[in-house]
Amino acid sequence: MSEEGYRQRENGIFTRAIHGGFEPQDEFTWPIMPSIVVSAVFEQETPGRDREFRYSRIRNPTRTVLEKSLAEIENAKYALCFSSGLGAATTIISVLSSGDHIIAGEELYGGTYRLFKEIFPRMGMQTTFVDTRDPKNIENAMTEKTKLVWIETPTNPILRITDIKSVSEVVHKQEGVLLVVDNTFQTPYFQRPLELGADISMYSLTKYMNGHNDCIMGSISTNQESIYEKLHFLQHALGIIPSPHDCHQLYRSLKTLPLRMEQHMKNGLALAKYLEKQPQVEKVIYAGLTSHPQHDLVKKQCYGTSGMLSFYIKGDFNETKKFIKALKIIKYTGSLGGAGTTVVVPSYMSHVMLSNEEKIKLGITDNLIRVSVGLESIDDIIADFDQAFKYLLNSK
Structure with missing residues (x-):
């Protein structure tokens, strides 16, 4: 270990x-x-x-x-x-x-x-x-x-x-x-x-x-x-x-895969810890957090974990849309794993073909946001999330 x-x-x-x-x-x-x-x-x-x-x-x-x-x-x-x-x-x-x-x-x-x-x-x-x-x-x-x-x-x-x-x-x-x-x-x-x-x-x-x-x-x-x-x-x-x-x-x-993955993990963990403290977030899912229900299994079979995380924002699809629109450097797009941080609402993009019943069973709701945490300065990533949460708060 x-x-x-x-x-x-x-x-x-x-x-x-x-x-x-x-x-x-x-x-x-x-x-x-x-x-x-x-x-x-x-x-x-x-x-x-x-x-x-x-x-x-x-x-x-x-x-x-x-x-x-x-x-x-x-x-x-x-x-x-x-x-x-x-x-x-x-x-x-x-x-x-x-x-x-x-x-x-x-x-x-x-x-x-x-x-x-x-x-x-x-x-x-x-x-x-x-x-x-x-x-x-x-x-x-x-x-x-x-x-x-x-x-x-x-x-x-x-x-x-x-x-x-x-x-x-x-x-x-x-x-x-x-x-x-x-x-x-x-x-x-x-x-x-x-x-x-x-x-x-x-x-x-x-x-x-x-x-x-x-x-x-x-x-x-x-x-x-x-x-x-x-x-x-x-x-x-x-x-x-x-x-x-x-x-x-x-x-x-x-040739740069090891370096990139190390930084994805570092940034992913930092953003996940930040999101856990936000009052406008219901739940954060990140394999590198001790709060993940299978974190011990992750440590047992993995050498680390990437920059993929998901979180549930408090509210409905309206709140989700407002939050995503407020992001500035972070882009809304369907793919993942790139140098830049991206977000997606799976229920409307990557998993749109599932029935409503299937989505509900899996927990893929309209307030679920998937994040591919990129390689930018973590301070800039968090700042962009922070200003979007503030916009969401002030828009109510």
Whole structure:
């Protein structure tokens, strides 16, 4: 355990983030950054004797460097990149067949929920949604047709925590069932699902891994060759691939991932403590606070926690709108994990596709605000929140 009580991280992740995945090979120029290879096709030697790269949908040199880097950061054997996080999710589900059964957390990113609820049932795959905080709920939902269990931890936007190791033990009692963990909120800097028993660690790289709101991409990591081979086949068979330009941009972003995540955590904790003291706030949810009901589990399975927090503002949707409109440097936008602090009202954006009954059950009410705490000076972040609360108070 570290002095903060979290898992102790091994040395070297800063070095792997900077140097992982690439070695200079050009004997004339020896660049220390990989080239952006935009060629769609590559010349081959002879019929029946292919070189490593043939067609960029199958494999591209720039994408390969990024995939190797992602694997090294996570201490994984394999990684694959896709054109978006939902593209990665679609590819994972494509290993299944009609009639297969899926178990998923009842609180998921809205886009993932829509896939399970509306898209994959058309292909003959049914999903049972359960509260994954209790592994028994997963065990009770398992059938002989269950082939995949999908969890987020922390969840979006209520930040529920699932014990990955305990769930893995339940899932792997039944042969042939895959455990997938959406690790977007934590990144491999703060949480490593594969080390805790997951078969696949999945990311929307668009968020923290890129960190600059200028690139859309997804990825998977795994230690199992059979899973990698299936997903690599589907990667090029389905064609859900990112461009070489985006791969190069994301590779560059990974070099600062450890530094950025440390600052996101520092700012997130400071803002969460500030919000807990505000009379206009009903409740603050942040995995790094001791007030979080699963804070001990967070410390047990994570190396820290990111800048994601949610809070309930006192009042109804009118108060929520007034508060958001009063913010100056903090922007209202649907994504997260960028350098700048952003806020969103999940019931009207990321989770708008849920029914009112589903929202109420999960606690996604109109006065819930999700915050992606950025890298600005924490004094400036708090000052912006402070003036917005004062505006709200004076407007009554």
